[in-house]
Structures are given as C-alpha cells and as structure tokens.
Amino acid sequence: MKIRQLSIAVALAAAFVGNATAKEGGDQYPNGAENWLAGAVPPPGNYFLNYFGYYDAKLRDGDGDKVPGTSARAWFDALRFIKMTNTKILGGDWGMHLIVPLVSQDVKLGGPGASASGIGDITINPIIIAWHTPNLHWTVALDFNLPTGKYESGDPRKSIGTNYWSIEPIFAVTWLSDSGWELSGKFMYNIKRKNEDFRLAPGAPKMDYDSGDDFHMDYVAGKHFGPWAVGLSGYYLKQTTNDELEGETLAAVPGLWSRGRKGEVFAIGPSVSYTAKSGTMFIAQWQRETSAENRFRGDKAWFKLVLPF
Template identity: 65%
Template sequence: MKLNKLWAALALASLAVGGAHAKEGGDQYPNGAETWLAGALPPPGNYFLNYFGYYSGDLVDGSGKKVPGAGVDAWFNAFRFVQITEHKILGGNWGWHVIVPLVHQDVALGQGSKSQFGLGDITVNPFVLSWHAKNWHWAAALDINLPVGAYKEGDPRQSIGANYWSVEPIFAVTYLGDTGWEVSAKFMYNIKSSNKDFRPALGAPKMKYESGDEFHMDYLVGKRFGPWGVGLSGYYLKQTTNDKLDGQTIGVGPGGIWSEGRKGEVFAIGPTVSYTTKGGVHFTGQWNRETSAENRFEGDKFILKLIMPL
C-alpha cells in the first residue's frame, strides 16, 4: 500500500505528539522528566509535583535525515500526586501515584499545520516500592498509561492521545555521596497494546497498528553546593520490537526513508540545575538536546519541575 510520504512520517508511527506530558514520537512518558533524586523517593507522606515542559523538533528518517515539512512544537503541564505510606512490602515502603497532563501542540506536515489543546493520556501507578540504605536509594514501580487523550483517526495533527494502553515496569537508583555528588538513573520498558482505530489517512479504512515496545532511561550526574546543584542530565531510548500494521512488520517507507520495522532511537544530554528550600521544596530546571535520532522526532526539550510536600 502506497502512502503519502508526509502522512507516513506521522501516521504510520501513530505519532500523536501530545499525549502524556507532551510526548514526542509516540512516547507516553516525557523522557528526561526524572533525573535529580530519580531513585530516592521521599519519606512517608503526601506530595505534589508539577512538570512544565516545552519541546520543539523535526521528524527524522531511518538515516537520521530530516523529513521536509514535518515538525512539532508542544508544551505541557502535568500535575502529579504521590503518596508514600508506612506499609512495608519486601522491606520497602509501598506507595502510589497519578499523573494528569494538559497539552498544547502544533504539528506541521506538508499539507499545513494544526494546533490542539486538551487533556493528555493519564498515568496511574498502584504499585511503588522504595528502599534506602546509607548512600544508596532505589525504587521499583509499574506505570499504567490510560488512553484518555483526544485522538483523531487519520489526522495525527489533531491527536493528543496515543489511543493505546501501555504498561511500564520501572527500576530507579540514586547514589548520594558524602561530598555532594549524585548519580541517578531511571530504567523503563514500555509495553504497548495495539491501536485498532488507526487510519493511514482521512477517509481510509481502519487498520490495526502495533507500535514497537521500547527500552528507555533517564540519567543524571550532578554536584550539590549547599541548597544548589548543577550537573548533566538526559535520556536514551531504543525501540526493541518492530512496528506492525495488521500484523505485518512495517517495511521500508515511501522513498526508502524508513528502516525495516521503523524502530526509533534517540540520545539526549544537557545542563541541569536544582535548588532545595529549607522547607523541603525542590525545584529543578533542565535543557536536553537530542542527537543520533532515527525514525522519530529530534529537537530540544526544556523541563521545569517542582516537588512539594503537602
């Protein structure tokens, strides 16, 4: 089946660009969101977190070259509530969280651009365990992403949600040195269901699109000086299974711009700063520049984050 190159660029990969926390390239997680203290969950209590981010990027093909006329600008604000309890499971404190994002996106294709604003895909996690031992802190969890964001069949420019469920096992670890150094990483594996309402273009018949599963991680190396901290942070994503259309692996795209299975990959790095008040309110800011992208968007991401005990 021959598809218009620019529609294949976004539609074939189910590239809803808003979704949970302004995902790019079909992500239901805002890569790079958890860097400082990624594995050091707070003590028992209730916490509010707010994430504000902006992303701008161009779509790139399987060779890392830009697809003409295909780009995205998006901002998001995600509200997160976390409760860590005194209840112990396997020696770790049990907790849970929920994340509700609002998203505005502007997606451009050769036919023009369209803007959309609304609720993105919501994330719930009924199972979070966290442990602490001297300088080491670690956590295990299971995120569930709910397809509640707006989805427009045949037009990814108007789609905020991904229109599929996904589950994501998580392991995060943080080392806090006695001299102020911190090394943190959060490892995730996203397992996706299929999108049964996929249309390659407006008016085309429905098909079943299966986006490939992905390994991805956030990371940080930083140094604290009193209440301030500075460092380098970023993320890496590697798609591990092929995209499929009606059960068949996606082949090389129109004009040979996509690789077999359309597996995405990207690496990002950039500066970050943190500040913690005497009352325990934690602020972070970061800029991540994406490089070495294939079969997905490549651009710049800015995230401001607030952690506040209630």
Template identity: 60%
Template sequence: MKNDESWDQEGSMNIKLFGFVLALLELAAGDAIAKEGSDQYPNGAENWLAGVAPPPGNYFLNYFGHYGGSLHNGNGDKVPDASLSTWFNAFRLIHINEMRILGGNYGVHIIVPIVHQRMKLGDHDSVIGLGDITISPFGLNWHLGNWHWVAALDIRLPTGQYKAGNPGKSIGANYWSIEPLFAVSWLSEKGWEISSKFMYNIKSKNKEFRLGIGEPKMDYASGDELHIDFLVGKRFGLWGVGLSGYYLKQTTIDKLDGQAISPTLDPWSPGRKGEVFAIGPSVSYNSPTGTMFIAQWQHEMHVKNRFQGYTAWLKLIMPF
C-alpha cells in the same frame, strides 16, 4: 525471494506509509511533553533523586515546559515540512505509605498532563487538551546508606484526544501500555549524585488507526521500547548543577495489520525502530522548607524514526 506481485503490493504500501505513517506515529502523544505517538512517558522527566522516594506522606509535583523538533527518518535525515511545537504541563500526586512490603515502603501515584500542540505536516494544525493519564498502583522504595532504589509498575491510559487519520488533531496515543521500572540513586557525602531510571514500555494495539480521514480502520502495533533517564550532578549547599538526559531504543518493530512497517522504501527492510539520545544542563534548588525546583534543557541527537529537537523543563516537587 518474493515474486514481483508481492513486491509491488508491499512496495506500494510502504511508499504510501513512508510519508504518512511515520509522521503519524511520531505525532504528539498523551504524555507530558507530547512528542511522539509511541511515547506516553515524558523522556528525561526524572533526574535529580530519581531513585530516592520521599518519607511517608503526600507530595505534589508539577512539570512545565516546551518541546520543539523536526521529524527524522530511519536514516537520520530530516523529513521536509514535518515539525512539532508543544507546550505541556503535567500534575503529579504521590502517596508514600507507612506500610512495608519486602522491606520497602509502598507507594502510588497519578500523572495528569495538559498539552497544547502545534504540528506541521504540510499544513499547520493545533490542538489543546488532556493527554494520556498515568497511574501506578504499586511501587516500593528502599534506602541503604548512600544507595536508594525504587521499583514500580506504571499503567498508561488512552485518555487523550485522538482523531484517526489526523495526527495534527491528536494528543493521545489511543492505546494502553504497561511499564515496569527500576530507579536507583547514589548520593555521596561530598555532594555528588548519580541517578538513573530504567523503564520498559509494552503497548497494546491501536485499533482505530487510519491512513487518512475516511480511510478504513487498521490495527497499528507500536514496538516496545527500553528507555533510560539519567543524571550526574554535584550539590553546593542548597544548589545543584549537573548533566541530565535520556536514551531510548525501540526493541520490537512497528506493525500494521500484522505486517512490519519498513523505515525506507525497501519492502525487505527489517522494520521500523526508533532511537534517540538527549543530554543537557540541569540546575536544582532545595529550599529550607523541603520544596525542590529543577530547571533543565535537553538536546536530542542520534535520532532515527522520531522527532529530533529539544526540551526545556521547569519542575516543582512539594510536600503537603
């Protein structure tokens, strides 16, 4: 058991953190959809052909859309006066090389997001600018009959604007992260597709964290996360319809100066972890020239310690 003095100290810290830190960690980040501070990857971005890398060459992808949602706490309850509305556009370049390693073609990519964010945490704040850039220096892809695989390593850079103590003016997460990933697609002769992308995000510390403007700097360590994009769909000629979505589960707790952050006012809570599941309709069109268009809407549910809302997407895939 902890003594009364330690309870008062930790309890006081948790009370202060509960209203602010939770919101700050759920602030818009430097990813394409700019939803959560602990997310630099735009969850749900990869669906149709997620595990199917194109033939050797150069490709341009564009992700455009909107996210809107309200903050939910560790019990899944809505936090009053805490909401987010974000427009985003991310540019992605992919190069697939003729070179083979372990039987798979070698590839690299870069993603550059631009974000316009409007956040309400009591007051309204808005900001527009560059988000956190993603690079992948190493990726391999394989094809065998109806099965297709991709394995790669993504590195996310803290290039987005970050204002310590002011989440409404922050786009970037202000930490580095690495993310090993594996994507797989099964395509049947009858037009059915099942695709999934499995990712594990490992983050460095944010050493510029502040509880408020003018407060002293602290080290914030966001927990690691397992997240999965998925799609089940059916093609009819050049068109495809299906359901796409994502699941995210935080696997380690958030820590502030090495101390676990409670998701409630209980200082003995096991720690704050985020979770979300989203699903919605998706439509694709493959033009005769090889350009692919995707439109989708994803609704979030079963949310803890994150914003809960929806994402509307338009995605373009084009060889050049």
C-alpha cells in the same frame, strides 16, 4: 515528496508527539522528566510535582535526516500526585501516584499545520516500593498508561493521545556520596497494546497498528553544593520490537523509515536544582536530542516543582 506520501509516513511512524510532556513519536512517558534523586523516593507523606515545559522538533527518518516540511511544537504541563504510606512491603516503603498531562501543540507534516489542546494519556501506578541506605536508594514500580488523550484517527496532527493502553515496569536508583556527588538513573520498559482505531487518512478503513515496545531511561550526573545541585541530565530510548500494521512488520521506505520503523533517540543537557529548607525542590533544565532515528528530534526545556504537603 508528495504531501500524502509524507502524511502516511508520519502516521505510520506513531501517531505523533502526543501526550503533554511526552509523546514525541508516540511515547507515553515524559522522557527526561526524572533526574535528581530519581531513585530516592521521598518518605511517607503526600507530594505534588509539576512538570512544565516546551518542546520544539522536526521529524527524522531512518537515517537520522530531517524530513522536509515537518515540525512539532508543544507546551506541556504534567500534574503528578504521589502518596507514600507507612506500610512496608519486603522492607520497602509502599506508595502510589497519578499523572495528569495537559498539552497545547502545533504540528506540521508536509502540508498545512494543525493545533490541538487538552488532556493527554493519564498514568496511574498502584505499586511503588522504595528502599533506602545512607548512600544508595532504589525503587521498583509499575505504571499503567491509559488512552485518555484526544485521538483523531487518520490525522496525527490533531492527536494528543496514542489510543492504546500500555504497562511499564520501572527500576530507579540513586547513588549520593558523602561529598555530594550524585549518579541517578530511571530504567523503564514500555509494553504496548495495539491501536485498533488506526487509519492511514481520515475516512479510510480502520486497521490494527502496533507501535512496538521500547526500553528507555532518564539519567543525571552532578554535584550538590548545599541546597544547590548542578549537572548533566538527559534520556535514551531504543525501540526493541518492530512497528506492525495488521500484524505485518512495516517494510523499509527509502528516505522515510527503515524496516520495522524502530525509533531511537539520545538527549543531554544542563540541569540545576535548588532545595528549600521546607523540602520544596525547584529544577530547571534544557535537554537537546543530539541524535534520533524514525522519530522527532529537537530541544526540550523544563521547569519542575516538587512540593511536599
């Protein structure tokens, strides 16, 4: 396979892994970030969350096979600030949050690799509403993802951001039994605007590229033992609309991508959490992407801190 052909394929696949934790294949959310108590938003107060980890992957084509000569490795650290207020909306607690991701990545796309570091795409959310009962907790929210990350048009190896805006409705729910069993899920739908500064290669004419919308979810199933919890966590993503270039659905290319280049990935792995008496929570987890099409597939290791002020 010619290097230029491979570079075009990967560029059309989404502009790479992007933002700190999260843009394997053009995502604007750190898939797998939320698991334990995902729907149980904390009570009124101020909170800091830190997501630190490492991602190592190879590009997969439309059949789920490896694309030779490709790799993506990234260290990430996402800083999240949450404020929950005493204000009630429809009986639920109202809050807001801000996420600032940092990333250092190395990418290889069939030829020489390239590195990039910096701030990724920032997320803001002015509306989080959370409800609570003794065993069931649920939350609705609306994220806005901003194109603040570095974007190198025509060279996805050097891009940290996606160069498009998006909006993301969210529903999260947690069931926690009296005996300590927990099931939690966070369900999201990412609605993307076009990237109007897309190039097939450096110096090529600008084109409009639409990465396609997607449904994705994080989950955990596990058991609490006093301050400890152990279980399985992961994520699933399914692209629901086709990628389009200049308004036309991408055609299939044998050995590279299927028509429309719809991405899909599933990940699962062990997760352990510990909650101190102060309310500080520590979470460590490893998530293996067991299947993927039209996007990167690999392993992700996380360490998460939840700190109430």
